[in-house]
Amino acid sequence: MTPQREAVLAAVRSSRVHPSAEEIIRQVRTTSPGIGLATVYRSLDVLVRSGRITELRLGDGAVARYDGNVRRHDHVVCSGCERVFDVEVDLPSSVVSAAGGQVDVDIDDYDLEFRGRCERCRG
Amino acid sequence: MTPQREAVLAAVRSSRVHPSAEEIIRQVRTTSPGIGLATVYRSLDVLVRSGRITELRLGDGAVARYDGNVRRHDHVVCSGCERVFDVEVDLPSSVVSAAGGQVDVDIDDYDLEFRGRCERCRG
DNA sequence: CCCTCGTTGAGAGTGATTCTCACTCTCTCC
DNA sequence: GGAGAGAGTGAGAATCACTCTCAACGAGGG
Ligand SMILES: [Mn+2]
Ligand SMILES: [Mn+2]
Ligand SMILES: [Zn+2]
Ligand SMILES: [Zn+2]
Numbered sequence: 076m077t078p079q080r081e082a083v084l085a086a087v088r089s090s091r092v093h094p095s096a097e098e099i100i101r102q103v104r105t106t107s108p109g110i111g112l113a114t115v116y117r118s119l120d121v122l123v124r125s126g127r128i129t130e131l132r133l134g135d136g137a138v139a140r141y142d143g144n145v146r147r148h149d150h151v152v153c154s155g156c157e158r159v160f161d162v163e164v165d166l167p168s169s170v171v172s173a174a175g176g177q178v179d180v181d182i183d184d185y186d187l188e189f190r191g192r193c194e195r196c197r198g
Numbered sequence: 199m200t201p202q203r204e205a206v207l208a209a210v211r212s213s214r215v216h217p218s219a220e221e222i223i224r225q226v227r228t229t230s231p232g233i234g235l236a237t238v239y240r241s242l243d244v245l246v247r248s249g250r251i252t253e254l255r256l257g258d259g260a261v262a263r264y265d266g267n268v269r270r271h272d273h274v275v276c277s278g279c280e281r282v283f284d285v286e287v288d289l290p291s292s293v294v295s296a297a298g299g300q301v302d303v304d305i306d307d308y309d310l311e312f313r314g315r316c317e318r319c320r321g
Numbered sequence: 322c323c324c325t326c327g328t329t330g331a332g333a334g335t336g337a338t339t340c341t342c343a344c345t346c347t348c349t350c351c
Numbered sequence: 352g353g354a355g356a357g358a359g360t361g362a363g364a365a366t367c368a369c370t371c372t373c374a375a376c377g378a379g380g381g
Contacts, residue, residue: 077346077359096337111361116338136259138337151303160301164293166310174312178283180274182314187289189297191305200328219368234330239369260338261368 082107083118087128088143093150093159095138133159133188151189155196162189205230206241210251211266216273216282218261256282256311274312278319285312 076084086102087094094102100115119141122128129142133152140159151160166187175182199207209225210217217225223238242264245251252265256275263282274283289310298305 079360109361113339113362114360117359120339132255132259136255136262139259149297151297151301151305153303160303162297162300164296164300166293167290170287170289171312173287174272174274174285175314177285177287178274179317180276180283180312180314181320182274182312184313186309186311186313188309189294189303189305190307190309191298191303194302197304202329232330236331236370237329240328243370 079103079107079110079114080118080121082110083115084122084127084143087119087122087141090143093131093133093140093142095140097138099141131159149187149189151191153193153196154190155192158193160193202226202230202233202237203241203244205233206238207245207250207266210242210245210264213266216254216256216263216265218263220261222264254282272310272312274314276316276319277313278315281316283316 082103083099086099090098090102092098096116096119099119100110100112103110103115119128119130119139123130123141126145129145131140131142131150133140133150134154134157144161148161148163151162152158153160164187166185171182171185174185205226206222209222213221213225215221219239219242222242223233223235226233226238242251242253242262246253246264249268252268254263254265254273256263256273257277257280267284271284271286274285275281276283287310289308294305294308297308
């Protein structure tokens, strides 16, 4: 762990919005102004690989978002403003085994993403 | 519907592999050799907007994949070979309402993606 | 025929991410 | 208290999947 990686990790952990790389870079540069773009992307990769953060591809998948909460949880994405909210729901294991019963794949994980309109985007 | 759009639709519908744009282009060019890249992307966009096909962002989300099956169903992705399989599971509506109860968002849809290793990639 | 307009194909452009490379640190190990 | 090795860095070029621009085309209605 280098100072740059610590700074990136701190930025991801302290954010509540599932930030994109660009948002992370802006945040990190407030305290480490000289950090390079490539270093931030490399740090994110190192942190994801080591399980300290999670990478999310939500919505149209155009940009990666990062999550400092590595406990299993799911997300709700507003289709208006694209904000991402955390939810903790539990998918009955019968659903997972039903899926596993239909294809010859050992399922070991899943991602569940809900979509809808938030209160601001409803009106 | 122009001949190009028909050709793209036919290619997506006849594929069983949730093809990417590149795979679709290759297939379409076997019967319509002159079709342009931009036309294929535009056709895919038209077909998605009109609800005749679905766009999927699976796995790392780097490339879009398309699905001629527009009935609601879910997918299992092999983390070894990245092949995509269809499954029909039903998510209890209590799970959706549990999610909706935790955030102020009117949830109207969800995507559920399972991950695991297929029989080929296990050994 | 002739106009209009939606569509097309080629190629340039875009945006997020990744790669390359010269340079700098931080460790050993004399 | 250097010397060398190796990991890590920042700048900028490169990549990749798409998206845009634009001149040309082509069906359909006067
Ligand atoms: Mn989260
Ligand atoms: Mn499918
Ligand atoms: Zn919203
Ligand atoms: Zn496989």
